[in-house]
Amino acid sequence: MNTIFRKSMLSVAGLAFAGGVFAGPIAAHAATPAVDAKPATAAVQTTAPKPQGDQSHITLNGEHSANVKAIIAATKKAGLPERAAVISIATSLQESKLENLGHLGDANDHDSLGLFQQRPTSGWGTPEQITDPEYSTTAFLKGLRQVDGWQDMPLTDAAQTVQVSAYPDAYAQWEQQATDLVAHNWNS
Numbered sequence: 001m002n003t004i005f006r007k008s009m010l011s012v013a014g015l016a017f018a019g020g021v022f023a024g025p026i027a028a029h030a031a032t033p034a035v036d037a038k039p040a041t042a043a044v045q046t047t048a049p050k051p052q053g054d055q056s057h058i059t060l061n062g063e064h065s066a067n068v069k070a071i072i073a074a075t076k077k078a079g080l081p082e083r084a085a086v087i088s089i090a091t092s093l094q095e096s097k098l099e100n101l102g103h104l105g106d107a108n109d110h111d112s113l114g115l116f117q118q119r120p121t122s123g124w125g126t127p128e129q130i131t132d133p134e135y136s137t138t139a140f141l142k143g144l145r146q147v148d149g150w151q152d153m154p155l156t157d158a159a160q161t162v163q164v165s166a167y168p169d170a171y172a173q174w175e176q177q178a179t180d181l182v183a184h185n186w187n188s
Contacts, residue, residue: 052154052172056093064098067115067133068181069188074137080144082182083151088140090178091159092116094171100131116140116163 060068068089075085092098095117102113111119111127114136118124129135143162144150150158156172165171 052156052175053169054173055176056173057177058093058097060098063100067092067098067100068185070133071115071137072182072185074134075141077134078138078141080141081151082186084141084144085182085186086175086178087144087150087155087158088137089181090155090171090174091140091163093174093178094159094165095163100133102127102131 058064071088071092072085075082075088078084089098092115095112096115098115100115101117111121113120113127114130115133116130116136116139118130118136118139120127120130124130124139125135130139140162144158147153147158147161150161154172155175155178156169159171160168163171
């Protein structure tokens with residue numbers, strides 16, 4: 001996706017906010033997160049990319065594990081490869097620590113909700129949709145599919161292109177844990 005197109009998308013949406021605000025889905029039809037009917041074409045990677053920078057890790061509880069499984073299930077349902085699940089889980093680790101967040105009152109970042117801190121006012125869906133793990137993952141994956149070359153770019157670049165965070169490099173710190181979680185859960 002070229003920079004001019006991305007900047008014009010942000011300008012049109014009026015989303016020049018700071019502090020971790022997200023621009024919403026890249027896809028033009030965000031209200032319907034159904035995945036495109038055409039089959040996914042994924043580059044086959046012979047080795048997993050090496051995570052960038054220092055890595056973070058959280059200890060998972062039952063809710064976290066259930067959300068990991070929901071993200072993986074939605075990724076499989078979308079017909080996307082393990083790399084898409086890794087990017088999705090790393091993004092959710094950064095955005096919500098794999099917690100399906102509702103409205104947090106004064107601690108809320110505008111109207112950001114759910115696993116990916118998506119915003120209803122940015123076109124991601126209704127609050128009920130965004131707090132549904134399958135819906136929010138499918139919406140994130142729809143945005144990811146819009147990113148040219150996402151399969152081969154650094155995780156943080158792919159996630160940032162979808163999320164448009166004020167902290168674009170923050171996603172990288174979760175790549176190793178996300179990779180491990182997908183490796184452990186993909187075939188279960």
